[in-house]
Structure formats: structure tokens, C-alpha cells
Amino acid sequence: MVERVLVTLDGAIQDPDAPLLYADDIGLLRGDGVFETVLVREGVPCALELHLARLRRSAESLELPAPDLEAWRFAVEMAAEEWGAEREGTLRMVLTRGRDSDHGHSGERSANKGGVLAEAEPATTGYVFVVPVPARVEKARTEGISVITLSRGISVDLAQNAPWLLLGAKTLSYATNMSALRFAQRMGADDVIFTSTEHRVLEGPRSTVVVQRDNSLITPPARNGVLPGTTQRALYAQAEKAGWDCRYEPLFVADLITADAVWLLSSVTLAARVASLDGLRMSAPDNAGEITEMVNRGIALPGSLADW
Amino acid sequence: MVERVLVTLDGAIQDPDAPLLYADDIGLLRGDGVFETVLVREGVPCALELHLARLRRSAESLELPAPDLEAWRFAVEMAAEEWGAEREGTLRMVLTRGRDSDHGHSGERSANKGGVLAEAEPATTGYVFVVPVPARVEKARTEGISVITLSRGISVDLAQNAPWLLLGAKTLSYATNMSALRFAQRMGADDVIFTSTEHRVLEGPRSTVVVQRDNSLITPPARNGVLPGTTQRALYAQAEKAGWDCRYEPLFVADLITADAVWLLSSVTLAARVASLDGLRMSAPDNAGEITEMVNRGIALPGSLADW
Known part of the structure; x- marks a missing residue:
């Protein structure tokens, strides 16, 4: 059973224990690139088309060259097949701006003028990498997680007004997300829900917040500066068919406390129920299992680029 | 004349055109690491001790293992010597959390309890890389730059209240800084000054703002959520000796417009005078050359770790 699988965007399987990246990769030097994390289940990359659609959207936010989705699809499917069906895997798609030396050592591209590039595109870096799912996942799925709220210090209006802040793009610049998770661990919690300056609910450092109340599911809208969630989309597609009222609406922290x-x-943990929020115990509703089942059904489908 | 120099933290000179980093380096996957950019002038790394001090401080913010400063000093000096004295170079020190596979594929370290690590430290990734200075530098030093102000969307009070946002640490997560620079280029400007929600002056995406007014130099204090500047420190050390009144005080955008x-x-461009701000032309004072000279004198000294 393989422990790690590495496939480059040309479809070549690589040795994961051989160095792959150059010291001047801009993805490393400046966190200047985008990524997706995909669950491999039974040898299949889950909700792949939704991930490809989001990768394309993130790349556009960063003014990266449009990803060759056919090449990505091929590399991902090859990596998933190589990983095999015996157990779940965490598959990452990583796309960076490429090497600094290919950008004249400045890392600053010529401005994209009206969609026409002023010069030849320097090569981007792209690869797909599969590893086992983290140990924390099983417990989070079955027992839920303890969560604290932390301020992100920004307004929900910022995403519309400040595109340079890349809110809603899944960039490689995740240092503050990782720092927030370490802060939570020090506080004895498993995870974080970020809030805005208006005490509105934003998202987790690596997750989408969905509130269950009566027969409704509610998640904050993308215009509030959150990353659209592939798993949330997969859930909504199933839940709508099952008669749930699925909505995108601003949420306050108070809405979390009064939710069912x-x-x-x-993408990897799938549905983790918040079992305690800022120290407040939250009991599971009788139909909690239904959410988990709908997520499992939803992500088993590839989705469609057009669904994004 | 060498075009690029790469030295790993063990002091070994590496081929810059051979891959160095693994696909699962957390510095790449999550922008989870820190860096410094140092000017190499006449074969010497400028203000090296100030950069080492800031590297140590940034690593502490990210809860990275304390950098081995002796090893860094050695690698930097070797790289600078290898680069040579013929022309200036941009030297980067890059320190990441290491490989995901060394962290149990989770990227999440055990919490550091009271300074004692609960388990053996996984190896970090560290290297030093020298390339030519960007083409924009010469013009910026001699003719100045056009700058636009852009909101960072956060309050100056945030740094004190939200340590998980890593304000004031020089992390590899620079995607929004690069995005702001691209936005400026589209607006026909060279650079950016970020502002807070209170319209206070913060910093540039890769620079410190210093205002010159009469015999005073003023820069925003670190508690406002800005990265302490090594070049600004080197300037202040010289300017104080020369009788300037050097201060750390909050600045409004209006203070920029009324400044001399x-x-x-x-670190690399050194002193770039803002020649236009949001389209407003700003003429140079008669003593502008004095600032540039003091910066040049200041960065020629190594500084001291204790000065930080």
C-alpha cells in the first residue's frame, strides 16, 4: 500500500521523496499560488469538478494563467488511481506562479492588458499529491469538534471593496489560518470559526460554516468574504432534493448558539458537528445523521464545472 | 559572474537549477514559514544582525523552532561571498516548518507547552538564495516612485488583540501583498501604502513608511500592526546621531500629503521617495539626498541583535 503519491501536471508519477521544487518557486517565496484539497474515497477523487471550478476561480483572482483543467483532471485521476481504493486519501492540487528566475527575478508579471498578455507566459508549477487523511478526521466525523470563535478583524463588506485582499480565493498564503488553529489548540479547542468586526460568522480556517435550524440549512454568502465551499455545495445539492430549505444568508454568532x-x-473531514462552541456544549439533534449521509452522497458525485 | 547562488543551512553550496524542496513542504502548502530579504553590497550582507533578529522574532510569532542564528549567519556570509562584490544582489533567507510527512501528515505540531516541546522537533527547511536586484530598483532609488493608498481593511488596534493574524511577522504568506502590487500596476502606480480602517498609515507591501517633516522622521509604531523595518532602523540609528528627531507615531494619510x-x-530598494501619492505630485525637498546617504551609511553596518 503506497504511503504517498506525487503526480506532476504532465501526468508523470514522481518519487515523493525526491526534491521537486526549485528554491525560487514563487509559491514558496511569497505564498503566491492556489490549491485545492480533495478527498480520495474508493480510489475516486470526490466532487472533482467542483474543486476544478474553484481552482480556476482562485487562479483568476490571483491573475494566474488559466489552469489547463483537462491536464489537472488527468493528473488527479491518475494520482487517485495510484493511491488505490483500500483507504481514504487527502489529495492536494497545488498551482503556483512558477519560478522567480522565469519572471526576470522580480516575481512581478507584466500587467494583463485586456486579457492579452504582453509577453509569453512563464511556466507555472503544478502537481498533485496524495497522503493519508489526518488522524483527527475520524474523531471529528463521529464525535464532533470543540470550536472557539476568533475575530478576523475585517468587515463582511470588505470582499466587495478590496479585491487585492483575495478574500474568497484559496491561496497558498495560509499562515494566519494555521496560526489560528494553533491558538485554538492552546485554548484546548479543535477548531475555529472566524468572525467579522460586525460579529458576523465567516468561516473556519479550513472549512465552511453551515447552520441547521428546523428544515433549513444556512451558510454565509460568498459576498461576505468567505471561500465558497465545495462540500457545502455538494450538501446543498442533495439537501434541496430532500426538501430542505437551503439558504445563503449572513449569520451572527448568536445564530450559532440558537441553532439545532x-x-x-x-473536503476531507466532510461534516464535523460543533459539539462545543466557546465552551458551550451543543447537543446533537436527532437528525444529525441525515446531514452526514447527504454529504457522503453529495461528494460521491463529481459535480459539474457549470454548478460553480 | 554568477547569476544565482543557493546555500542550504548546513553551509553547502547547491545548484540553483536543481530541485531543492519536497512537494509536501509546509512552507509551500500553507505559506507557513518566514523570510528575510537582504541587500548584498560589495560582497557583504547589509544590516545582517537586524535581519537575523527579525527572523528570530517572526519565527517566534509562528511558533517555529528558534532559528540557529549561527548557522544562518554562516550560510548568509558564504552566499554573499560566493555572489561577489561586482554588483548588488538580493539575498533571501527562507525558513519553513519543514515537510508535512515529518509532521505526521497533519502539519499541526503538538502545542509548545511552556517552552518545552512535547516531542522531537521535526526538521525545518532553511536556505539562502541570491539573485540580481530587480530592474525597478535603480529607478526607484533615483527618481522615486508613484504610490496609491489601499485599505488593508483592519484596525490599527488589531495587532494587540489578535495575535493569530501574525501582524508584524514576516511570513511567506505574501499573496495579498503581491496582489496589491498588481492592483497598483493596473492603476499605473509603482507601489502601495496600506491604510487601516481609521485611515491611518500602515506600511507598503514590502516596505516601511517614513515621513520627513522639518527635522523629524516619523514612522508608524509596530503596535499599529506593521512589520518593524530593518532599513528604517538603520536610518534612525544614523539620523539620531545627525541630530534628527526620530519618532514612532501613528500617521494619518493627511500627514503624508503635508509632509516634506x-x-x-x-532592504533592497533602500530609500524610495514617493514622487506621487494617489495622483498628487510630491516634489523633493532640498535635503532629500541626506536621507539616502544616511540609509546607505546605516545599512553598511551589521547592526546588533540587541538593537532589535
Whole structure:
């Protein structure tokens, strides 16, 4: 059973224990690139088309060259097949701006003028990498997680007004997300829900917040500066068919406390129920299992680029 | 004349055109690491001790293992010597959390309990890389730069209240800084000054703002959530000796407009005078050359770790 699988965007299987990246990769030097994390289940990359669609959208936010989705699809499917069906895997798609030396050592591209590039595109860096799912995942799925709220210090209006802040793009610049998770661990919590300056609910450092209340599911809208969630989309597609009222609406922290259940949805952990929020115990509703089942059904489908 | 120099933290000179980094380096996957950019002038790394001090401080913010400063000093000096004295170079020190596979594929370290690590430290990734200075530098030093102000969307009070946002640490997560620079280029400007929600002056995406007014130099204090500047420190050390009144005080955008001169200070460009701000032309004061000279004198000294 393989422990790690590495496939470059040309479809070549690589040795994961051989160096792959150059010291001047801009993805490393400046966190200047985008990524996706995909669950491999039974040898299949889950909700792949939704991930490809989001990768394309993130790349556009960063003014990266448009990803060759056919090449990505091929590399991902090859990596998933190589990983095999015996157990779940965490598959990452990584796309960076490429090497600094290919950008004249400045890392600053010529401005993209009206969609026409002023010079030849320097090569980007792209690869797909599969590793086992983290140990924390099983417990989070079955027992839920303890969560604290932390301020992100920004307004929900910022995403519309400040595109340079890249809110809603899944960039490689995740240092503050990782720092928030370490802060939570020090506080004895498993995870974080970020809030805005208006005490509105934003998202987790690696998850989408969905509130369950009566027969409704509610998640904050992308215009509030959150990353659209692939797992949340997969859930909504199933839940709508099952008669749930699925909505995108601003949420306050108070809405979390009065909900039937609060879920953190993510590609690998899938549905983690918030079992305690800022120290407040939150009991599971009788139909919690239904959410988990709908997520499992939803992500088993590839989705469609057009669904994005 | 060498075009690029790469030295790993063990002091070994590496081929810059051979891959160095693994696909699962957390510095790349999550922008989870820190860096410094140092000017090499006449074969010497400028203000090296100030950069080492800031590297140590940034690593502490990210809860990285304390950098081995002796090893860094050695690698930097070797790289600078290898680069040679013929022309200036941009030297980067890059330190990441290491490989995901060394962290149990989770990227999440055990919490550091009271300074004692609960388990053996996984190896970090560290290297030093020298390339030519960007083409823009010469013009910025001699003719100045055009700058636009852009909101960072956060309050100056945030740094004190939200340590997980890593304000004031020089992390590899620079995607929004690069995005802001691209936005400026589209607006026909060279650079950016970020502002807070209170319209206070913060910093540039890769520089410190210093205002020159009469015999005073003023820069925003670190508690406002800005990165302490090594070049600004080197300038202040010289300017104080020369009788300037050097201060750390909050600045409003209005203070920029009424200043004798506004400077963006950075390790490689050094002192770039703001020649236009949001389209407003700003003429140079008669003593502008004095600032540049003091910066040149200041960065020629190594500084001291204790000065930080």
C-alpha cells in the first residue's frame, strides 16, 4: 500500500521523496499560488469538478494563467488511481506562479492588458499529491469538534471593496489560518470559526460554516468574504432534493448558539458537528445523521464545472 | 559572474537549477514559514544582525523552532561571498516548518507547552538564495516612485488583540501583498501604502513608511500592526546621531500629503521617495539626498541583535 503519491501536471508519477521544487518557486517565496484539497474515497477523487471550478476561480483572482483543467483532471485521476481504493486519501492540487528566475527575478508579471498578455507566459508549477487523511478526521466525523470563535478583524463588506485582499480565493498564503488553529489548540479547542468586526460568522480556517435550524440549512454568502465551499455545495445539492430549505444568508454568532446544529464542512473531514462552541456544549439533534449521509452522497458525485 | 547562488543551512553550496524542496513542504502548502530579504553590497550582507533578529522574532510569532542564528549567519556570509562584490544582489533567507510527512501528515505540531516541546522537533527547511536586484530598483532609488493608498481593511488596534493574524511577522504568506502590487500596476502606480480602517498609515507591501517633516522622521509604531523595518532602523540609528528627531507615531494619510517627503524604505530598494501619492505630485525637498546617504551609511553596518 503506497504511503504517498506525487503526480506532476504532465501526468508523470514522481518519487515523493525526491526534491521537486526549485528554491525560487514563487509559491514558496511569497505564498503566491492556489490549491485545492480533495478527498480520495474508493480510489475516486470526490466532487472533482467542483474543486476544478474553484481552482480556476482562485487562479483568476490571483491573475494566474488559466489552469489547463483537462491536464489537472488527468493528473488527479491518475494520482487517485495510484493511491488505490483500500483507504481514504487527502489529495492536494497545488498551482503556483512558477519560478522567480522565469519572471526576470522580480516575481512581478507584466500587467494583463485586456486579457492579452504582453509577453509569453512563464511556466507555472503544478502537481498533485496524495497522503493519508489526518488522524483527527475520524474523531471529528463521529464525535464532533470543540470550536472557539476568533475575530478576523475585517468587515463582511470588505470582499466587495478590496479585491487585492483575495478574500474568497484559496491561496497558498495560509499562515494566519494555521496560526489560528494553533491558538485554538492552546485554548484546548479543535477548531475555529472566524468572525467579522460586525460579529458576523465567516468561516473556519479550513472549512465552511453551515447552520441547521428546523428544515433549513444556512451558510454565509460568498459576498461576505468567505471561500465558497465545495462540500457545502455538494450538501446543498442533495439537501434541496430532500426538501430542505437551503439558504445563503449572513449569520451572527448568536445564530450559532440558537441553532439545532452547527457544522463545519470541509473536503476531507466532510461534516464535523460543533459539539462545543466557546465552551458551550451543543447537543446533537436527532437528525444529525441525515446531514452526514447527504454529504457522503453529495461528494460521491463529481459535480459539474457549470454548478460553480 | 554568477547569476544565482543557493546555500542550504548546513553551509553547502547547491545548484540553483536543481530541485531543492519536497512537494509536501509546509512552507509551500500553507505559506507557513518566514523570510528575510537582504541587500548584498560589495560582497557583504547589509544590516545582517537586524535581519537575523527579525527572523528570530517572526519565527517566534509562528511558533517555529528558534532559528540557529549561527548557522544562518554562516550560510548568509558564504552566499554573499560566493555572489561577489561586482554588483548588488538580493539575498533571501527562507525558513519553513519543514515537510508535512515529518509532521505526521497533519502539519499541526503538538502545542509548545511552556517552552518545552512535547516531542522531537521535526526538521525545518532553511536556505539562502541570491539573485540580481530587480530592474525597478535603480529607478526607484533615483527618481522615486508613484504610490496609491489601499485599505488593508483592519484596525490599527488589531495587532494587540489578535495575535493569530501574525501582524508584524514576516511570513511567506505574501499573496495579498503581491496582489496589491498588481492592483497598483493596473492603476499605473509603482507601489502601495496600506491604510487601516481609521485611515491611518500602515506600511507598503514590502516596505516601511517614513515621513520627513522639518527635522523629524516619523514612522508608524509596530503596535499599529506593521512589520518593524530593518532599513528604517538603520536610518534612525544614523539620523539620531545627525541630530534628527526620530519618532514612532501613528500617521494619518493627511500627514503624508503635508509632509516634506514620504519615503518607502526596504532592504533592497533602500530609500524610495514617493514622487506621487494617489495622483498628487510630491516634489523633493532640498535635503532629500541626506536621507539616502544616511540609509546607505546605516545599512553598511551589521547592526546588533540587541538593537532589535
